[in-house]
Amino acid sequence: MSEARTFDGRRGAVLVVEDEPLIRMEAVDFLEGEGFTVVEARSADDGLAVLRARADIRVLFTDIQVPGTLDGIALAWIAAREFGNIRLLVVSGRAAPGPGELPHGAVFLAKPYNASTVVGHVQDAIRPG
Secondary structure, eight states: OOOOOOOOSSOOEEEEEOSSHHHHHHHHHHHHHTTOEEEEESSHHHHHHHHHHOTTEEEEEEESSOSSSSOHHHHHHHHHHHSTTOEEEEEESSOOOOTTSSOTTOEEEESSOOHHHHHHHHHHHHOOO
């Protein structure tokens, strides 16, 4: 198992994992509009590759239902285990995770989510400190 990375105080990036292009584009647009650096992935497998390649990802914003060998919940658990200081935002319009299905500290938002709610969670995670 990988050792959990810690992040320095610099502003980090947000990884958006969403397979629906229009939904992903909207999320990227409102996050970039607030000044965040955003990285996109269309599957959890691609998202995991990004997490492992970039040390600046501070927030994982993932849909549950995405194509590939992993879903968003599995990605959230891997992220929590391998990248301990990452903030996890998990969304879905079809399924709500039950108690204990998400890592401790993960936030679940039902679709359609409010952009300002997402931005607030991201600001809390990336706020310089």
